Amino acid sequence: MMKGKRFLSLPVFSVLLLMGFVYCITVFVFIEDWIGLQSSPGTLNAFVFSILASLCLFSFFICVLTDPGHVPSSYIPDVEDRGISGLGTAQNSTEQKKCDKCFAYKPPRTHHCRVCRRCVLRMDHHCSWINNCVGYRNYKAFFVLALYATIASIYSTVIFISCVLQKDWELVRGTPLKIFYVICGVTLFTLTGSLSTLSGWHVYLVLRNKTTIEYYEGKRAKWLARKSGQSYRHPFNLGAYKNITMILGPNMLTWLWPTAISHLKNGLDFPMLRDSP
Ligand SMILES: [Zn+2]
Ligand SMILES: [Zn+2]
Numbered sequence: 001m002m003k004g005k006r007f008l009s010l011p012v013f014s015v016l017l018l019m020g021f022v023y024c025i026t027v028f029v030f031i032e033d034w035i036g037l038q039s040s041p042g043t044l045n046a047f048v049f050s051i052l053a054s055l056c057l058f059s060f061f062i063c064v065l066t067d068p069g070h071v072p073s074s075y076i077p078d079v080e081d082r083g084i085s086g087l088g089t090a091q092n093s094t095e096q097k098k099c100d101k102c103f104a105y106k107p108p109r110t111h112h113c114r115v116c117r118r119c120v121l122r123m124d125h126h127c128s129w130i131n132n133c134v135g136y137r138n139y140k141a142f143f144v145l146a147l148y149a150t151i152a153s154i155y156s157t158v159i160f161i162s163c164v165l166q167k168d169w170e171l172v173r174g175t176p177l178k179i180f181y182v183i184c185g186v187t188l189f190t191l192t193g194s195l196s197t198l199s200g201w202h203v204y205l206v207l208r209n210k211t212t213i214e215y216y217e218g219k220r221a222k223w224l225a226r227k228s229g230q231s232y233r234h235p236f237n238l239g240a241y242k243n244i245t246m247i248l249g250p251n252m253l254t255w256l257w258p259t260a261i262s263h264l265k266n267g268l269d270f271p272m273l274r275d276s277p
Contacts, residue, residue: 003064003065003067004065006064006065006130006131006132007064007131009128009131011128011129011131012064012129012130012131014129015060015129015130016060018191019053019056019057019060021187022053022152022153022156022187022188022191023049023050023053025156025184026049026155026156026159026160027046027049027050029163029184030156030159030160030162030163030184031045031046031049031159031163033163033167034159034162034163034166045159048155049152049155049156049159052148052151052152052155053152055148056145056148056149056152058258059141059142059144059145059148059258060130060145062138062141062145062258062259063127063130063132063134063138063141063142063145063258064130064131064132066132066137066138066141067137067138068120068121068123068132068133068134068135068136068137068138068139069120069121069122069135069136069137069267070118070119070120070121071102071104071105071106071107071110071119071121071268072266072268073104075104075105075107075268076105077097077105077107078269099112099119101117102118102119104119106119107121107267107268107269108268108269108270109121109122109123109211109214109236109270110122110123111123111213113126113133114126115133116132116133120133120135120136121135121136121137121267121268122135122136122139122211122267122270123135123211123213124139124142124205124211124212124213125211125212125213127142130142135267136264136267137261137264137267139211139247140247140248140249140258140260140261141258141259141261142202143202143206143247143248144256144257144258145258146195146198146199146202147199147256148256149195149199150192150195150196150198150199153188153191153192153195154192154196156188156192157188157189157192160184160185160188164181164185206243206244206247206248207240207243207244208234208237208240208243209234209236209237209238209242209243209246209247210234210236210237214234214236218232218234233273235272235273236270236271236272236273237273238271238272238273245263246263246270246271249261249262249263250263
């Protein structure tokens with residue numbers, strides 16, 4: 001299997017290892033130490049955390065295995081779309097959007113990834129942790145993964161804190177155990193901090209229907225527009241609710257299910273705000 005080869009990477013392996021580590025310490029050390037796995041609150045917490053962990057693992061697999069979307073070899077831009085670069089500046093409207101590495105036309109929002117050595121539809125960024133590009137077809141899985149991972153790490157941190165607070169440290173003999181708790185604490189707090197930042201950032205992007213690349217392009221476009229006394233607006237922002245449904249799907253019940261992507265089309269064109277005449 002070609003796609004299976006994506007797992008043969010150190011960062012992907014590290015993520016799996018980290019997930020396994022956090023899962024084991026949360027369930028078998030902290031829940032056990034805090035209320036005991038045999039007690040009903042202990043079992044319930046372990047059960048809920050296991051579901052969260054499974055959702056993380058499943059979304060992670062989908063992110064790694066799903067092709068982010070490639071440009072069909074037959075793609076030729078519509079005459080009408082030729083000026084659309086996603087930036088809408090005068091300079092771009094006269095110039096054809098062609099990839100100088102693939103020598104093929106680039107649909108709007110498509111970018112060339114140097115790591116994948118190809119053009120990726122609605123490219124967000126290349127992510128080493130999944131050894132894959134985050135693009136049109138796996139962005140939802142990536143977004144959902146970030147959310148689940150954030151919730152799981154917050155959950156784990158809360159259990160860790162509860163465990164540490166009720167533990168009688170006077171009775172704990174042996175420095176290695178204390179060091180172990182410190183290492184776990186540092187890992188969990190760092191993880192929670194970085195995952196919350198990542199999720200917050202992507203919630204902002206989803207609400208604006210922007211990709212990470214478009215955010216930086218937009219900053220430049222805004223600056224250029226201001227210099228010439230014009231204003232710039234992200235052309236794919238159709239309003240928060242519509243933006244969410246474009247990315248997560250029209251059915252609210254499947255918003256958080258990573259494989260529910262039947263609402264996605266070919267990724268070659270996107271509804272956008274036309275400038276009013
Ligand atoms: Zn390319
Ligand atoms: Zn890539």
